[in-house]
Amino acid sequence: MSKLAELTKGLWKENPVFRLLLGMCPTLAVTTEVVSGIGMGLSATFVLVMANLVVSSMRNVIPAKTRLPIFIVIIATFVTIVDLVMNAYAHDVHKSLGIFIPLIVVNCVILGRAEAFASKRPVFDSILDGLGMGLGFTLGLVALATVREILGNGTWFGMPVTGEGYTPFLLFVLPPGAFISLGFLLAGMNSIENRRKAHG
């Protein structure tokens, strides 16, 4: 696969949110506003890239039997860094993401990439893969958050977009709205994908 393909496969073909259905908990929980969706997405991207970098550069040293605990420790280290840095410099976002920052550790996207990709591939490819997957995850979060924030609150990035006459449909920022919006977004993706297959 070319270098460019390593980067772009995470955006659509293997998008972690829409195609692989990984990392569902933060996806549903933090997408009430676009801002916290981006905060979550970029934190996960940072952890993904750094974890892939370290795992890939140590792939010949890590013994196969103890690899999973070692991966988890590497991931947890970067998650702790994100947690502390965010708490210091982006306190509001840190507060709205709450418990989901430490939970990046158990985000299956990250452990999955370390296991399936970084532990077998050269360093540069792994960085591109981490970056692509992270951006794909961010893209998924932003798409879902856009739907929920506009319908549920009438704003996008905090700016009013729907005009005076719109009564915010509160359900969309509540938990049921998260499940339902993601369900319909996935259905939309499926229908685009089906059409693409039919034509090509």
Add this chain to the structure above:
Amino acid sequence: MAEQSIIAIFIASILSQNVIFARFLGICPYLGVSRSLSTAFGMSAAVLFVMTLSSAITYPIYALVLKPYDMEYLQTLSFILVIASLVQLVEIVMKKATPSLYSALGIFLPLITTNCAILGIAILNINEKLSYAQALVFTVGSAVGFGLALVIFAGIRENLGVRHVPKVLQGAPIGLITAGILAMAFMGFAGLGQ
């Protein structure tokens, strides 16, 4: 939450603050192993078992080791290591001591390490400043809530399998929409146990 009574915490953690529908923890196994009722029961039992054990162990680690020595920043790292090794340990002990239980729950155990509800509840126990007894009740309640949500959902999904679902909605989309409607039903419990 720390000032609520034990009973209020228990009821709220099952219904109004359900771990799936209100806190969004453990969605992956919720969507993954809900295809049949029997696996849903197995997974719920395994989660109840591991979650209770892990909370019972991580709480004292925080209170007796991390906090007195000002090492709170190691919380995430130490908790996930404890949970991962605990799951391994449970698997080995169960295989040796109770083979019948192992054959029922064994296949779910490796999946549990990446169940964010386990780590999530362990962290919430600390963040919400619960006492040890409150933490244990909260954990058991959350695990029961997880089981309740999973079993209801699996029952509905078994039925969905024989219905005509539009092609684009098949699989995950209809599952998520069903979960949304269930979450709406659980919102009816809002205020209970406050």
